[in-house]
Amino acid sequence: MRLMRQMGVNAVRLAHYQHNDYFYQLTDRYGLIVWAELAMVDWMRDTAALRENARQQLIELIRQNINHPSILMWSLYNEINPSNTADPAPLVRELKELANKEDPSRPTTGALSIDGIEKLHRVGELNDLLALNVYPGWYIQTPDDMGPIADKWNEAYGARGIIISEYGAGASIHQHQQDFSGRTGRAPNSWHPEEWQSIVHEGNYRQIRQRPFIFGAFIWNMFDFASANRKEGDQVGINDKGLVTRDRKVRKDAYFLYQANWTAQPMLYITSHRDSTRSAADTPVKVFSNCDEVSLDVNGRRYGNSHPTDLHVFRWDHITLTQGENHVQATGTCHNQTVHDEVTWTYHPQQP
Numbered sequence: 001m002r003l004m005r006q007m008g009v010n011a012v013r014l015a016h017y018q019h020n021d022y023f024y025q026l027t028d029r030y031g032l033i034v035w036a037e038l039a040m041v042d043w044m045r046d047t048a049a050l051r052e053n054a055r056q057q058l059i060e061l062i063r064q065n066i067n068h069p070s071i072l073m074w075s076l077y078n079e080i081n082p083s084n085t086a087d088p089a090p091l092v093r094e095l096k097e098l099a100n101k102e103d104p105s106r107p108t109t110g111a112l113s114i115d116g117i118e119k120l121h122r123v124g125e126l127n128d129l130l131a132l133n134v135y136p137g138w139y140i141q142t143p144d145d146m147g148p149i150a151d152k153w154n155e156a157y158g159a160r161g162i163i164i165s166e167y168g169a170g171a172s173i174h175q176h177q178q179d180f181s182g183r184t185g186r187a188p189n190s191w192h193p194e195e196w197q198s199i200v201h202e203g204n205y206r207q208i209r210q211r212p213f214i215f216g217a218f219i220w221n222m223f224d225f226a227s228a229n230r231k232e233g234d235q236v237g238i239n240d241k242g243l244v245t246r247d248r249k250v251r252k253d254a255y256f257l258y259q260a261n262w263t264a265q266p267m268l269y270i271t272s273h274r275d276s277t278r279s280a281a282d283t284p285v286k287v288f289s290n291c292d293e294v295s296l297d298v299n300g301r302r303y304g305n306s307h308p309t310d311l312h313v314f315r316w317d318h319i320t321l322t323q324g325e326n327h328v329q330a331t332g333t334c335h336n337q338t339v340h341d342e343v344t345w346t347y348h349p350q351q352p
Contacts, residue, residue, distance in 0.1 A: 001026045003244055004222060007255055008262025013165060013218040016041050016078050018061060027070035034070045035109070035165075035218070036061060038095070040077045046086030051094070058095055062102040073129055074099045077110040082119035089122040096126055111165040114140065117153050130157050133166035133220070136204060143203020147211065154213050161213045166220035167204050170240040171197030171252050172233040176275035178283050192233035192240055194253050195272060198286075201254045202311055205261070219258075223248065253288075260288040260312035266334035268294065270341045278347045281321050287314040291332030291339065298328050321347040 004012065011033035018039070027034050038061060040054050058076070065071060076095045080088045092110065099108050107128035114134050117124055124130060132153055137143030146167065154162045170192040183196040201219075208217045224242035233240045243255040256269035268289035287294055294314045296303040299322060306314040329342040
């Protein structure tokens with residue numbers, strides 16, 4: 001909760017299982033909006049046992065947590081697979097009616113995958129709040145395609161607004177690239193450079209904030225987490241889409257993108273801190289800060305002030321590193337308070 005509040009979070013989508021009451025108490029105390037989730041995911045069976053299990057879990061979810069004012073909505077499912085042999089719509093309708101009976105004051109929702117929103121239209125129409133899990137720039141298309149994708153499906157469901165219930169990208173704090181133009185190098189499953197995660201979030205979030213009909217957006221995920229079937233990035237059995245490492249010790253670069261956009265406390269962060277050994281002399285430098293102006297010094301040489309993009313991103317695209325250690329420092333002033341960050345990058349020319 002402390003890490004989320006420092007980042008400026010104002011809403012949290014809980015994962016697909018029941019959560020400790022203590023966390024709901026914290027969301028009440030700090031005023032976060034909560035999406036509470038039922039554990040019905042992916043594959044469904046048209047059996048009485050599954051139906052009764054889902055009904056029981058939904059009743060318990062609502063009755064145990066109904067008095068938490070932070071909860072805005074009850075979610076009935078996550079990413080129902082369109083390949084289910086049974087039609088999921090009747091069960092979703094039954095659960096919606098049950099939720100409305102148990103708690104008439106709150107709307108229901110459910111997160112559709114990109115193939116689900118296309119193929120399970122009857123399920124999506126049951127949502128009081130339409131929601132879509134989609135990963136432009138990671139699994140499909142490019143980061144900027146978030147906008148056209150949201151436009152398309154908002155219109156397809158009657159232009160009543162949409163929640164982006166999952167978006168993001170993986171990142172290893174041990175994998176890096178100096179080139180910010182794309183994800184370069186090895187196969188995508190094994191190559192999760194921290195820099196590309198930031199680029200995906202910049203592109204996705206820019207498109208989200210430009211569209212008022214997207215009335216909620218949830219980054220997936222706040223923290224890296226165990227996932228037994230994953231073999232991605234630099235760790236087996238870990239989903240590394242978190243903005244913070246699983247041990248809660250390291251905040252990845254993309255964390256500071258959102259802090260710059262969502263908080264007023266003056267802050268400044270030089271990205272690629274951990275990319276300390278460089279193989280190219282020419283390098284971009286990128287800074288996330290909520291200051292209006294930031295200056296950059298490299299080895300005592302002033303590179304001038306940079307003004308921010310609409311996402312509080314400052315960039316100097318062609319900085320020349322010298323062989324050996326390079327001291328990089330960025331400084332900004334916000335509300336009469338000076339903030340700065342510094343990093344040392346060591347440049348070793350590539351051998352022919």
